[in-house]
Amino acid sequence: GSGEYSARTDNYALGVTLMVCLTGRSAEGLFDACEDEFDLDFVDIDPAQLADKTLSWPQAVSRALVPLVKSKPSEPSLCHESKRKR
Numbered sequence: 001g002s003g004e005y006s007a008r009t010d011n012y013a014l015g016v017t018l019m020v021c022l023t024g025r026s027a028e029g030l031f032d033a034c035e036d037e038f039d040l041d042f043v044d045i046d047p048a049q050l051a052d053k054t055l056s057w058p059q060a061v062s063r064a065l066v067p068l069v070k071s072k073p074s075e076p077s078l079c080h081e082s083k084r085k086r
Helices: 007-023 030-038 059-069
Strands: none
Touching (some): 007 030, 007 059
16 A cells, blocks of 8 residues: 555544444454355345344444445445455
8 A cells, every 4th residue: 555544544443443343353354254154245134143142232223334334336425345256
């Protein structure tokens, strides 16, 4: 990368941080790991299934948070769309 920061990089970092908190996963490769585990594009995974069960997140939280972090290309979100399609 260029080493420059912007609103876009800050938004992406916030989105990844929120997903780390929700899923209990490492930030590195988080979206790819979720897609591999569920064999779906990230936006097609049931948000309630992404939440770490040991953290007792209410389903309503994951259903509200996940689309904010990453949604379909036509909808605004903190993190950009995956480059790969299944």
